[in-house]
């Protein structure tokens with residue numbers, strides 16, 4: 336099965352994609368993660384990518400598309416997370432694979448900002464926390480290793496709002512692209528994680544029948 340999951344920052348799509356992997360035997364293809372890996376390795380490509388990400392901007396099409404193409408070649412069943420972000424990317428994708436279902440997660444800007452700007456990550460072991468939903472025992476300190484908790488630069492409220500705005504500007508044409516192909520399903524993602532995931536499983540299972 337070939338799935339695409341789209342949703343604004345804070346819609347939980349990364350977490351959902353990770354759960355779909357064992358449940359439906361899929362490979363998780365996340366260009367966002369692939370890009371961050373490149374950044375953390377501090378390659379020259381990584382440095383270039385970081386300039387876009389830290390300003391809430393998108394990384395150019397050709398860089399992302401090439402990475403995705405390579406990965407899909409070896410993995411026929413997948414969930415694609417964070418791609419395509421533009422109609423141009425969707426058209427490139429259409430040329431090398433046929434998607435079965437596109438799940439579009441829907442949340443408000445308010446929820447997006449609340450979920451993301453509260454996130455903290457340990458600067459040493461990268462364990463994630465949340466100042467509201469997953470509080471550390473001691474504010475600002477990692478429960479596991481005592482490392483300092485930091486906020487990712489792209490999760491500051493102003494940047495989240497910018498990312499949310501960019502997402503909607505860019506995703507509307509992409510969503511329409513898949514609506515025309517009749518493979519789009521819109522899922523309300525503002526509820527509790529379990530509730531949202533049940534809706535998604537239902538959408539996938541109805542496709543199988």
Ligand SMILES: [Zn+2]
Pocket residue numbers: 457458459460461462477478479480481482
């Ligand atoms: Zn830690």
